[in-house]
Amino acid sequence: MTLVHETPQTRFAASAFAPRPAESRGLARDEVRLLVATPDGLSHGRFADLPDHLRAGDVLVVNTSATVAAEVDADLDGRPVVLHVAHRLDDGDAVVELRTAPDAARSLLTARVDDVVRVGDVRLVLREPWLGQASSPTGVGNRLWRVSVRGDLDRQLDWNGRPIAYGYLDRRYPLADYQTVFGTRPGSAEMASAGRPFTHELVTRLVTAGVQLAPVTLHTGVSSQEAGEAPGPEWFEVTPTSARVINQARANGGRVVAVGTTATRAVESTVRGSSVVAGRGWTDRVVTPADPPRVVDGLVTGWHDPMASHLLLVEAVAGPRLTQAAYDAAVAEGYLWHEFGDSALLMRR
8 A cells, every 4th residue: 555655734632523424413404513724814604605615606616426335344364354445347356355353343464365254155365465455554464455256246235234434433324324315326336425415405406606517426445544554545536527527627717625635536537637527446545735636726624633535635635734623623613534524525616
């Protein structure tokens, strides 16, 4: 796994984690909190206020990837493990992470090449570390594996799989809670969660106000990037229509606001010169302050953990000073972290 040779400048102690979806907390999806950070200052409101902070002619880049059931109980040499399926590859292989049973609390780093993982009648043979490089939060063992698949893994996931979840949630939630209004193409191992607070009514208000939508697709892998790891390659597509919408908006003075790090990565993967072109395939583009975005002016996002590689993308879009100010305010005001938490809009202009 490629290491990021940059460190986020933003320093903070994470605030409270959202233990359940907004709907289970008595809120509509678009009633989660929204912190708006611009060069003019900070403000607080609700996500439903988003149209008040955008202008006619701006374009929102949204990710159409839908979340799949990518977590399933499995067996490794007679002992229970939890399997996270990060990617299905073009040649039939898969990329997986093994985690401790029963709650996937941490990565299992003791597996070896040629070990066999069983999921029902499906056998997964560990072939090599993903991308040929060891991935480990401790420096020992390996976290992400390329595996050969013998049997119908998709059927097992359909029958017995569940959404990937981590220990900060108070219980399991159904796959429907991990979908966004934009998700039409199943393929993400974890929810492209920046889009979760959008509702159909909010989208209607945005479009009515003259804000354009540019759909792109990026199928996410597992998000537990540790020990300075960059996001691994992910499959994406930017259509000719979306490229044209983005380029025209920029030509007319509109701002390009990406909904999430995933949408940012997708659109920035197809920039040629100063324009967006159509493209699809596997991207290894990592947006950082050293390799900043060329078309994205703003970001709708959730709140990322300290030292997460996604923070580098936020700093690259908004700048380190604005990012630090936003995180300081979010901690002070008790904003909720993670996929069911609160949101931010960061604009560099």
